[in-house]
Amino acid sequence: MSLRYSLLLLLALLVTPVQADNLRPxxxxxxxxxxxxxxxxxxxxxxxxxxxxxxxxxxxxxxxxxxxxxxxxxxxxxxxxxxxxxxxxxxxxxxxxxxxxxxxxxxxxxxxxxxxxxxxxxxxxxxxxxxxxxxxxWLDTAITYFVLGVEHILFGLDHLLFVLVLLMLIPNLRKLVATITAFTVAHSITLILAAVGLVRIPVPPVEACIALSIVFVATEIIRGQQGKPGITARAPWIVAFSFGLLHGLGFAAALGEIGLPQSAIATALVVFNLGVEAGQLLFVGAMVLLWQTVTSITGRFPAWGLRLSAYAIGSLASFWMFERVAAFWT
Structure with a gap:
């Protein structure tokens, strides 16, 4: 088993059970x-x-x-x-x-x-x-919304954990590119539709479903360890696209808190989305680079590292899910 799984375990254990995206400004x-x-x-x-x-x-x-x-x-x-x-x-x-x-x-x-x-x-x-x-x-507006997009993805712990559990299932570069592309296309679609008011879905249920998406993929990792690989292992881009639609609604909710400049709606939407993509690619690149660096020094770790990482991330996401459901159910 590759050392990247031990690295993912370390990252999962460093995550404390706090509310994702709860930097309520x-x-x-x-x-x-x-x-x-x-x-x-x-x-x-x-x-x-x-x-x-x-x-x-x-x-x-x-x-x-x-x-x-x-x-x-x-x-x-x-x-x-x-x-x-x-x-x-x-x-x-x-x-x-x-x-x-x-x-x-x-x-x-x-x-x-x-x-x-x-x-x-x-x-x-x-x-x-x-x-x-x-x-x-125009340039000031573009820079502002690009930076806001980067900051939102890098401080959005639930979005990053979803990307992370997908990376744990991807065995090669081809699938990695296809998965990240599918996630990007999906959340770009719903981000734009929700931001311009063509799609209106209450934010609390969306946030609960985002947490559920992490739980689902973490469960798929454990099933794969048991010799029962699911659809995420076979075709991760399908799952990435499906749940990416939900994550796009989450990005739109954050953009809704900020608002769009009426004189540059298209500019703000495009550069905010580009900022989200830039932040996402920074995260993926950092994980890949860290894995390659450590692997070149140490070697391989046992399979329990992947399993324990999946349990840790899935448990945290389950906590978020129940907390978010309770928030709008009561």
Whole structure:
């Protein structure tokens, strides 16, 4: 048995049972009104029904609040809305997400202008202060959404684990290329259809099914070890395409949180998807390179490494599945 299975075991054991994709970001949207003011929408993840993360939006003195902040708890978030006036379309305005430095989450800011242009910025615990630049160019929009696509796949643990268990079943380069291509085509289809509103499916069931897809392939690995190879072992591209449709809906949900610039919808969709593909290829390349490096030094490991890896990943995905079903079932 190849050493890649021991490597996959190590990766599986390093994964702690946390909610995949649960970096629930705070979300700040500034929408320009016809009279030159800006409507502010501020959403913060809630902790139960009466508490939320202690995060607050702080503008510099060039921004004046013209209405009171109003809001409350809605589902799993606390929402505030108010209106402000600003000079020069917010250009050079300083925005701080106070309290973010004390958390492990992030905050997304989106600004929509009357002419249809939009800009997006991501705040992190290490970067809570941002000075708004003038209205973005086409290149600015493309770079922003490409980076968001890369970040989403690399921080989307459930998506990465699905790709990982597929790699555990692929014996040669030809099948690897076919499988990754099938996954790419499938999630690109549903990402685009859902992003433009042609397909509408509730997000919680989709997330539960994404976890189920990992469980299914992990089970297929174990069946193969028992001498009962399933369809995933014989034709992994079929399974990759089928479940790729679900994963595309998950990508679309993330893109929906960010929003699409009305003046560059096609650009944002294409480059976000390209970013997802780039992140995916980085992950696959890193796994292959790591396996080749270690294999050239050590040798082979016993078959139990693959089996234990499948059990570890499948157990984690099962936890996610039941947790996600419980979240929308109750």
């Amino acid at each position: 705070a979300y700040l949207q500034l929408t320009e009104t016809p009279d030159g003011l800006f409507d502010v929408f501020w959403k913060v993840p809630a902790r139960g029904s009466y508490a939320r993360l202690s995060l607050n939006v702080v503008f510099d003195d060039s921004v004046q609040e013209v209405t009171e902040r109003r809001g409350g708890f809605v589902n799993s978030a606390h929402i505030q809305q108010w209106r402000v006036s600003a000079n020069d379309d917010l250009a050079n305005t300083r925005v701080v997400i106070d309290g973010l430095e004390k958390t492990t989450t992030e905050a997304l800011m989106r600004i929509e202008y009357q002419d249809g242009t939009a800009s997006t910025h991501r705040f992190t615990p290490g970067d809570t202060d941002h000075r708004i630049t003038p209205k973005p160019s």
